[in-house]
Amino acid sequence: MDLPPSAPQSLSSIKERSYNRATLTDDGIMITSQASANPSNSGSVSNSNRGSGFYGYNNSTSSLQSAASSCFETTSLISCVTCLSDTNSTDHHHRQHGDSDDTSGLLSQDPDDIPYSSVNRQLLVNTVIPYGRILYAKYLENPNGYTDNGNEASSSKATNGANAHDSETNVVADASPALKTASSDDTIKEPFLQDENNDGGENQAATGRDGYQLVEITFAKPRRHDLVPKRLTLLINFFSSSPDADVVEEILARSYKNTKRNRSVLVIINPHGGKGKAKKLFMSKCQPILLASRCSLDIAYTKYACHAVDIARQVDVDKYDTIACASGDGIPYEVMNGLYQRADRAKAFNKLAITQLPCGSGNAMSVSCHWTSNPSYATLSLVKGVESRIDLMCCSQPSYYESSPRLSFLSQTYGVIAESDINTEFIRWLGPARFELGVAFNVLQRKKYPCDVWLKYAAKSKNEVKTHYLEHKKKAEETVSDVNSTVAPEDEITDADFVLKYPYDKGVPEDWEKLDSSVTDNLGIFYTGKMPYMAADAKFFPAALPNDGTMDLVVTDARTSVTRMAPILLALDKGTHVLQPEVIHCKIVAYKLIPKLHSSLFSVDGEKFPLEPLQVEVLPRICKTLLRNGCYVDTEFDSM
Ligand SMILES: Nc1ncnc2c1ncn2[C@@H]1O[C@H](COP(=O)(O)OP(=O)(O)OP(=O)(O)O)[C@@H](O)[C@H]1O
Incomplete structure (x- = not known):
């Protein structure tokens, strides 16, 4: 320049x-x-x-x-x-x-x-x-x-030798054609960094x-x-x-107390993310902060749908400690699944922290983990964040579970929300309003999504959920303060941690409880989540915790009157919808849902999944991510 x-x-x-x-x-x-x-x-x-x-x-x-x-x-x-x-x-x-x-x-x-x-x-x-x-x-x-x-x-x-090395590590070349390095045309090399390198x-x-x-x-x-x-x-x-x-x-x-300096980051940019703005957002808002913090960067651009799965399958795990997805929630989902498909998946999940730089339209991961949907503030959180283990959810359906089940880090949904999320793609130009319109339309119609559901409970009643939340949150805070005072404890996972407790082909275990069929025959929303925010203004799972070994479940009955449903949906930004008597809210470790419709779908982390029986269980602490101050954004659930 x-x-x-x-x-x-x-x-x-x-x-x-x-x-x-x-x-x-x-x-x-x-x-x-x-x-x-x-x-x-x-x-x-x-x-x-x-x-x-x-x-x-x-x-x-x-x-x-x-x-x-x-x-x-x-x-x-x-x-x-x-x-x-x-x-x-x-x-x-x-x-x-x-x-x-x-x-x-x-x-x-x-x-x-x-x-x-x-x-x-x-x-x-x-x-x-x-x-x-x-x-x-x-x-x-x-x-x-x-x-x-x-x-x-x-x-x-x-x-200068050391600095020249520094400058080299800022512009690592990579042989893979999928990877574009930070020295390419797409990267603005900041003069102030060169100046620093010459100091x-x-x-x-x-x-x-x-x-x-x-x-x-x-x-x-x-x-x-x-x-x-x-x-x-x-x-x-x-x-x-x-x-x-x-x-x-x-x-x-x-x-850099409790954090790693000079992270080695593979940035994956979905150039179509955020209505085509992801690359520009990353370059202007995120990259300057990463470079100023002396992180070394390689940049990969996704060239086709699910390309990030292939990138994660092939990535040199020894070369990086962080994969930063400059995208919506779709790319972290793909990265986790790509790593899961590797023969050395335990090593990959131990070595790499997967994080999001919010450059897409849906940035629930960043809102929950970095406490912001602003790309530059999220980048500061990446640089300063505490490496933390989070649970993932493992999804099995007949059409794919034998080849490889799918990991989900955010949510699975069936019913009103799934249809509003996926089936309104044709009105993308409406932006986030399309989702709200879809929900409103389906709720007004009081459309039913009959199914059978079996649940393995961790906390069944609302009181039990509160008790569980308070106990596990306190435990998590103690762990973070331990990390603050000492070096992070060795917390590695092994291949055994990926073994499913409830394989799909073994059927529903006896200790799972069937959800009342008067509810499931008239189901409106079935929504499970592992992070508190599903969008910047939707605190859908205020009791979600990073690694309590459970997922949150919210269920509604389509027969609930519109005059009751309206305030429930309007309370989503505060998260108080889960307190309403018409809403079932519990914590579960596994479930199976068998749909009774012929035409509908599941949405898993925002991706369309087939209308087949779906069985899901929590895989505790499988993934590493970066959390601001070592925890999810405060949902104020304890004071609700
Ligand atoms: N080059 C590409 N061409 C087509 N699809 C792509 C490409 N790169 C990524 N994708 C797909 O785009 C989808 C959405 O990605 P992402 O979540 O990053 O963006 P987003 O802006 O939040 O999108 P959405 O509005 O769909 O949530 C993913 O399923 C991914 O496979």
Whole structure:
């Protein structure tokens, strides 16, 4: 990408600048004094240090005036050359020290919730940049300062080899024709990353004079509705009794607590996803954050329906730790099934975390796991997420179970919802409204979907569901806090974990209970789910938990009056529909449904499945994914 004419052309111009001073707090990096053009206003910069090469500026008035453009000079330069212009940024928002945030509040899309700010492009004193937002940190220079020839790199210990390697790993080539690498035309190589790769002082344990060290951080900064990576140069006050103290390592350790740094990601983009916008969304909203976080990326584009199954079947499991589906919910479904069909499936599910970057029309996985349907915020959640095990559901029907059952991570449905989801494809142009219209139409008609259903209960009554939920949620929270304090426990699965307890051909076990036929003869909705949200505004399964070994079931009776059904459906956004007396809500570990209709269908994770008997059981903890803060988005079910 060419530099715009107005952009500074030489790195030597950058050295004439002032920096914000900062210190590390428990929550983030706190600005302790503002950058200033006027030496008399330069806060706590001591006389003995002022003007030293260490600060990167000399003490001539003109230089200091040129430095008046503040610590954001770097940022604005970078913004300029990477088209990440900050012009309309929400810099006026700020959060004072003591009002700092943890990661739980960081992914909010509310611009009022921005935890740092600047006035006249300068960060306010006491602003805290939370660790949850920090993507990367490095030493900008060694403590001896820049040399006079304007060559930054030459003033530092040579680490360019490591950075060249870095740059190579960012653009891994792959022989597979299905895979397009991040160095292809489709990838905008961010100049700020190249700049970083050329830096000479990266990750050196510099020991600064008086404990001050010049560090550059890259952080995710809110801009309009999104997050964009920005850089900021800070003079950090870091005192430590240890001779090996390394402030950059300390910042990175705090910023990536309980998470893996430098993920190796295979991104699968469905170019048709999200009405054809998936690729553009990924490139503009997700890729900059992944690259700024020093993840290495390979990109694969799906070229035909079910291509992601083939990609996952063939992927080099040793090469990646993450598969990120820049798509709707269809591609993660295909990836899980592709991995399931591999001979080394236990290894594949142990090695790879499957996650979604919400670039499709249905993004239930991202809403549930990353707590957002915004691609840039979901990417931050990917980068910072806690690797967690989730249960999957294994589906068997006569036409395919012998060759290979199908995995489902989200839901299976029969009746009103299935028909509204799949049979309204012809009115796709209506967008999400098509689904709601379909449901409304079928509910108004009070259409019945007779069937027989057998259930293996884990919690039958609504009270039992609540008790189960509270117990398992508490257990999950304890596990997450264990992970927080120690290294994640070894939690590997083996081939034995894939063996079905209730194979289809063995019939219905005796301890399964048949659902009352007065309900199943008049069935309206049959819907099972493993994640809380089925769409951004449909909290269909508020009691769903990642790995409690159960799926949630919601059943309605088509004879329920329209005046009762309307408020039930309208309560979907709050999730309180499950509390209504007309709604059956239970937790089950397995079920069998035999349809009694000749023309209808099942929808499994949004895919059309044949109208045949369907038997499903939970496969506990089979899949690894990334959960923000180690849990599903809070549904507030415990307080319902
Ligand atoms: N190149 C392609 N051509 C045709 N179909 C494709 C292609 N790539 C992927 N698909 C199919 O598109 C389907 C939907 O994918 P995905 O969930 O990512 O998108 P989406 O925007 O959420 O779509 P939907 O609106 O159907 O939910 C999947 O079944 C997948 O097999």
